[in-house]
Structure formats: C-alpha cells, structure tokens
Amino acid sequence: MLDASSQALLFGLALLANTLSALAGGGAGLLQLPVLLFLGLAFPTALATHKIASVALGVGATLRHLSSGRIDWRFAGFILLTGLPGVWLGTQIILQLPDALARAALGVLTLGLGVYSWRRPSLGVQANHQHRDRAGMLMGGIGLFAIGLLNGSLTSGTGLFVTLWLVRWFGLDYTRAVTYTLILVGLFWNGAGAIALAQQAPVMWHWLPALLLGSLLGGYFGAHWALKSGSRVVKRAFELLTVAVGAKLLWDALV
Known part of the structure; x- marks a missing residue:
C-alpha cells in the first residue's frame, strides 16, 4: 500500500499531466507512466494501470465538451x-x-509532429474541412487504424497523433480536433485498450483512486481551458507537448 504522501504525489502528477493533455490533445503518459515505473511497478503492470486511469481523462473532458455543441x-x-x-x-x-x-521509434515520430505543426503557422488555426468524399474517408480511416494500433501498443502521446491527423487530413481546427481526441481516444480507445491490457497484465488497483481523480479533474479543467483559449493557444500547447513527449521518450530509450 502507498502512504498518504505517495498518494498525493500520484494525484498531483495525474492532475498536471491530464490537464496539459486535455489542452493539447494527448500526452498524459509523459508524466504519469514514468512515475508509475519510478515507484517500482513492472512495465506491464504500470502500462495496464496507467491505461485504466487514462479513461478518466476522457470522462472529465467529455463532461466539458458535450456542452460545447462541437461534435x-x-x-x-x-x-x-x-x-x-x-x-x-x-x-x-x-x-x-x-x-x-518502441520508445525510440515513438519519440522520433512525436518530435516530428511538433516540428511539422510549428513549421506550418496556419495549420489548424481555422477549420477547412476536406477529404470527406469516399476516397478521402477511406484514406483517413486507414490513418486512424494505424494510429489506433499505436494507441493500443504504446501509451505515451498517441492521442497527439490523432489530433494532428484530424487537423492535417480532415481540415479541423485544433480546438475541434482536440474535442474528438479527448472524447473518442480518451474514453473509448483507451477504454478498449485498458480492458485488453488488464486481461494480460496485473493492475495495481489500490493505486487507481488517486490516479482516477487526478485524471478526471485534469480532463475537465484542460478541456475547459482549451474551449476558452481558442485554436492558436491549443496549437502552441500541442507543439510544446509533442516536443517534450518526443524528447522524453528518446531519453528513456537511450539512457
């Protein structure tokens, strides 16, 4: 059992990680998963525990985004x-x-996302819906399947891939793309991944209350911040977080 100070640490980091994730459209695992590993959990157990906790991010964000009428x-x-x-x-x-x-490959890809968005100042600032014909939807679906594969197999930052794909391929602005990412990836994709992983690896159930509460509140507050700030602020948060996530993954892989 964790003592009160460790539970407080888990809650605080979950709140911070998921607030940033809800603002930028992914990346909660940047802080949350490494903390679980640092506290002594084996990778399979940390991954399954984090995946379950991350569903609360989707719940908190959904509660805020449903009232926005953007879906x-x-x-x-x-x-x-x-x-x-x-x-x-x-x-x-x-x-x-x-x-x-796996971490090195994902780190390179995630860094690339941030650089790509940063090099295109107008990308995702305003909506410009595109590729909604049959061929465009087919290619878009293939892209989402590939990102879903990453989401199920790797846990840090894959929501960021969905956000950028919705912006780049389908022409959504960043604020609306983050809405879809947080509800569909945070709640449903992560929920499916959590169920599947919990059947293969042990879960540290008594660690979950602090993680779930921090994720739930962080998801709500981050979603509220994103809706109030607009796409330019969300775009900058996305770019900063992708660079941070990518650098962290590469560091973990090389050290």
Whole structure:
C-alpha cells in the first residue's frame, strides 16, 4: 500500500499531466507512466494501470465538451469504427516488443509532429474541412487504424497523433480536433485498450483512486481551458507537448 504522501504525489502528477493533455490533445503518459515505473511497478503492470486511469481523462473532458455543441456524431462514429480495431490489435503485441526500441521509434515520430505543426503557422488555426468524399474517408480511416494500433501498443502521446491527423487530413481546427481526441481516444480507445491490457497484465488497483481523480479533474479543467483559449493557444500547447513527449521518450530509450 502507498502512504498518504505517495498518494498525493500520484494525484498531483495525474492532475498536471491530464490537464496539459486535455489542452493539447494527448500526452498524459509523459508524466504519469514514468512515475508509475519510478515507484517500482513492472512495465506491464504500470502500462495496464496507467491505461485504466487514462479513461478518466476522457470522462472529465467529455463532461466539458458535450456542452460545447462541437461534435458531429456521425464523424465521431467513423473515428471509433476505424480506430478501435487497431487499438485491440496493438494491445495484443505490445508486451512482445522491446521497450527501448518502441520508445525510440515513438519519440522520433512525436518530435516530428511538433516540428511539422510549428513549421506550418496556419495549420489548424481555422477549420477547412476536406477529404470527406469516399476516397478521402477511406484514406483517413486507414490513418486512424494505424494510429489506433499505436494507441493500443504504446501509451505515451498517441492521442497527439490523432489530433494532428484530424487537423492535417480532415481540415479541423485544433480546438475541434482536440474535442474528438479527448472524447473518442480518451474514453473509448483507451477504454478498449485498458480492458485488453488488464486481461494480460496485473493492475495495481489500490493505486487507481488517486490516479482516477487526478485524471478526471485534469480532463475537465484542460478541456475547459482549451474551449476558452481558442485554436492558436491549443496549437502552441500541442507543439510544446509533442516536443517534450518526443524528447522524453528518446531519453528513456537511450539512457
């Protein structure tokens, strides 16, 4: 059992990580997963525990975003149907992959996201819906399936991939893209991944109350901040967090 100070640490870091994640559209694992590993959990146990806690991020963000009227439920269903099979497949292979190699590859990709967005100042500032014909939706669905595969197999920062894909391919502004990411990835993709991982690895259940509360509150506060700030602020938060997540993953892989 963790003492009160350790529980407070878990809550504080979960609150911080998920507030930033809800603002930027992903990246809660940057702080949350490493803390679980530092406190002595084996990687499979830390991953399964973090994945369950991350569902509360989706719950908190959903509570705030549902009142915004920004959700096209038909498009939301498309994201679910194309991404969830990839999530399930990813959970079947994650525990078989070398951790250092997986972290290094994801670190390079995540850094690339931040640089790509930063080099395009107008990207995602205003909505410009595109690729909504049959061919465009097919390619978009393939992209979401591939990101779902990453989401199920790797836990840090994959929501950021969804956010940028919705901005770049479908032409959403950052604020609306983050809305879809937090509800569909945070709640449904992570929920599916949590169920699958919990069947393969032990979960530290008595650590979850602090993590769940921090994730729930962080998801709500971050979503509120994103809606109030607008796409330019969300874009900057996205770029900063992708660089931080990518650098952290590379450091973990190389040290």
